[in-house]
Amino acid sequence: MTALVLQLTASRRPNKDLPYQPHQPPPPPPSTCGLHPNSVGPYCPGSTTHAPHAGCSITVVIAQRCVEVRKEVENRIRGRAGWTEPKSHPGTFRMIEAEDKCLRADRTTGLGASPGPYTDKFGMLFTEGRTSKGIYACQITGCSESQVPSVMDFSTNFCNMYNLVCTEKEGCKSSLQQLGPLMEIKYAASCTHKGTPEHDAAQCRR
Secondary structure (H helix, E strand, C coil): CHHHHHHHHHHCCCCCCCCCCCCCCCCCCCCCCCCECCCCCCCECCCCCCCCCCEEEEEEEECCCHHHHHHHHHHHHCCHHHCCCCCCCCCEEEEEEEECCEEEEEEECCCCCCCCCCEEEEEEEEEEEECCCCCEEEEEEEEEEECCCCCCCCCHHHHHHHHHHCCHHHCCCCCCCCCCCEEEEEECHHHEECCEECCCHHHHHC
16 A cells, blocks of 8 residues: 555656656456456356366467458358358357457357257457568467366367368368468367367368
8 A cells, every 4th residue: 555655646746857647547458258267278268067078278370460360250150151160060150249359159069960959158369469570470369168067079169169260271161251371270288188189170070
């Protein structure tokens, strides 16, 4: 308390060289669309079950401006231009919240998918930067979680996110704008279940 009072007093001390500027509160922290850190990853939607459940956190880097990447991801979630994920029983995506640098959504397994139907929640945070060569790049930090007790998920949580950010080079169909190139993809330990890595892109097209 003493340090705070001294700081405020000092900020009001007259200065003949600088015009007086009233104290301004700090800007609010950037929105993360309700995502929060947990055992699965740093920006996760959480789960409705308190029992052990499958999840996966990934980091993807695409050589493109984040505003373009996020727009295409949103277009795929909303199914614009007839986009569906490349599965034999395509799931249904639903946007829950979307802001400039993040989104939160869910996906329900498609008709005929077995086992099911299940709904998973996921979120993404978009951070823009540049490569060492000065090329714009967008880092997507994603996290998907099952909403029911589960152990193995056959890469489902991984695919919930991968099918939204993969490019035509990986054999993925775009909605309204091509993405890419995909420069890097990393998987957190949460994508490994019972000692089995469950981040297989081939499972995203089964």
